[in-house]
Amino acid sequence: MTDDDPGTAVRRDRFSGGPAREFLSSLAADAAIFEADLAVDRAHTVMLAEQGIVDDAVAGAILDALADVEAAGHDDLSDGEDVHEAIETAVIDRIGPDGGRMHTARSRNDEVATCIRYRLREDLLAAAEATLALREALVDAAGEHTETVMPGYTHLQPAQPTTVAHYLLSYEGGIARDTERLLDAYERVNRSPLGAAAFAGTPFDIDRERTAELLGFDGTVRNSTDAASARDFLAEGSTACATLATTLSGLAEDLVIFSNKGFVELSDAYASTSSIMPQKKNPDTLELARGVAGDAIGEATGTLSLLKGLPRAYNRDLQRAHAGVFDIADDVREATEVAAGAVATAEWNDATLADAAGEGFATATGVADLLAMNGMPFRTAHEIVATAAESVSDDDSAADAAAKVDEATRKVTGEALSAHVSREAVVSALDPAASVASRDSAGGPAPAAVADELATAESGIEADTATLTAERESLAAAAELLASEVDSYV
Ligand code: ARG
Numbered sequence: 001m002t003d004d005d006p007g008t009a010v011r012r013d014r015f016s017g018g019p020a021r022e023f024l025s026s027l028a029a030d031a032a033i034f035e036a037d038l039a040v041d042r043a044h045t046v047m048l049a050e051q052g053i054v055d056d057a058v059a060g061a062i063l064d065a066l067a068d069v070e071a072a073g074h075d076d077l078s079d080g081e082d083v084h085e086a087i088e089t090a091v092i093d094r095i096g097p098d099g100g101r102m103h104t105a106r107s108r109n110d111e112v113a114t115c116i117r118y119r120l121r122e123d124l125l126a127a128a129e130a131t132l133a134l135r136e137a138l139v140d141a142a143g144e145h146t147e148t149v150m151p152g153y154t155h156l157q158p159a160q161p162t163t164v165a166h167y168l169l170s171y172e173g174g175i176a177r178d179t180e181r182l183l184d185a186y187e188r189v190n191r192s193p194l195g196a197a198a199f200a201g202t203p204f205d206i207d208r209e210r211t212a213e214l215l216g217f218d219g220t221v222r223n224s225t226d227a228a229s230a231r232d233f234l235a236e237g238s239t240a241c242a243t244l245a246t247t248l249s250g251l252a253e254d255l256v257i258f259s260n261k262g263f264v265e266l267s268d269a270y271a272s273t274s275s276i277m278p279q280k281k282n283p284d285t286l287e288l289a290r291g292v293a294g295d296a297i298g299e300a301t302g303t304l305s306l307l308k309g310l311p312r313a314y315n316r317d318l319q320r321a322h323a324g325v326f327d328i329a330d331d332v333r334e335a336t337e338v339a340a341g342a343v344a345t346a347e348w349n350d351a352t353l354a355d356a357a358g359e360g361f362a363t364a365t366g367v368a369d370l371l372a373m374n375g376m377p378f379r380t381a382h383e384i385v386a387t388a389a390e391s392v393s394d395d396d397s398a399a400d401a402a403a404k405v406d407e408a409t410r411k412v413t414g415e416a417l418s419a420h421v422s423r424e425a426v427v428s429a430l431d432p433a434a435s436v437a438s439r440d441s442a443g444g445p446a447p448a449a450v451a452d453e454l455a456t457a458e459s460g461i462e463a464d465t466a467t468l469t470a471e472r473e474s475l476a477a478a479a480e481l482l483a484s485e486v487d488s489y490v
Helices: 029-050 056-072 083-095 097-103 108-144 164-189 208-214 224-229 232-260 284-307 316-320 323-345 350-357 364-373 378-389 398-413 423-429 432-438 447-487
Strands: 149-154 157-163
Touching: 029 056, 029 083, 029 097, 029 108, 029 208, 029 323, 029 447, 056 083, 056 097, 083 097, 083 108, 108 164, 108 224, 108 232, 108 323, 108 447, 149 164, 149 350, 149 432, 157 164, 157 364, 157 432, 164 232, 164 447, 208 447, 232 284, 232 323, 284 323, 350 432, 364 378, 364 423, 364 432, 378 398, 398 423, 423 432, 432 447
Parallel strands: none
Antiparallel strands: 149 157
16 A cells, blocks of 8 residues: 555455554454464455456456465565465455455354364364374384383272283373364365355355355355354364363373382483582473473363354454464474373383282282182172281282281181182282283173274274274365366466
């Protein structure tokens, strides 16, 4: 806009030219949707030409200008309320008033809604991909440790022995649901609102299915008011990220505790030292991964709070809804990748784990199960072992502990232990490895049961990888289609 060019209502200074200009502008944050906006402009322009709403030659000039705007980059855009206005201005600056035909039959409302869905798709797929890498790392490490006995905790108290494989697969299960949630959210994000215009449609004979196709969307958000207004997909995307981050924070916390106990040693690449205490090796990467959950929960909460109570249709509050979601999706993806690396390179200390596995009379439940399997009511068996537990200590040999169980049996039932089960069987039940091997119920920690779990986990990863690859291919095919349609005009 020059001095003798009065500009237009959108571009001259009447609106938003004053002190609130910076507050109103989203241009800087819109760098995240610069590429998306160019794609949306291209698809819309191609559709307008195909529908005979703009001439092919004008469409060609607009598309040509868009290529130039893209090459110049987001930073080259002149001041404007947002990237949509700034790109339009840049096109008009290059080809004159015909550039303004690009905005026929649309509004910034459907435009921005399309841009953020276009961008969030990538973020969700990237986060889902990171979950697959973490699941693979968990499954690989689990495969190596099906026989590595470790203590299992409830309330952070020694509870029952398990194996490193079973422990790791417990997180694979959680992260697998996180993958599902991300891919599920993706399905609903992947719908085009373009063509809704401000919220109430347009008299132009547009083809919404066509722009959806050119942008790789799997159909449209049909109702034009819903299309322009809805941001529930941001709530869903951020919640899926926050849920993943929460799963991750539990894994990170466990590994921090396990590092403290010497159960596991992180690779140096995933640890830090202290600037003053030279002996220190700290699990900082996991602490940061744990910390990301706080931000992610904040983002999900913030998104819902921002959306709560907004009237139909478009309100400018919405301008603040998406940038943080892109950022948190990125942070959660990174935390997931780092956790995958930390898990893949961690060394599990078999000997320390085996020693700790029997501590705190952790095999007590197995002894009670053994008595119950030999006909005693479980409650009586529980009482016997609880009585024995009062005197069993970590220094006792298995034979000592079995003798104490015998004593307790007499006390509780008036009968000798041998009336129910041999003392050798009790000694065996007190062995952490035997205890684990006995718990072969479906999904249990016995190596035989874990072998099934490993196979299930592997096929789940394969299936989700195939879904992710198919979505990526479909986006790439749409990008190619759009590029070739654009080429036919320039
Ligand atoms: N920058 C705006 C946003 O992100 C674009 C939509 C502006 N629309 C309007 N009616 N003021 O939401």
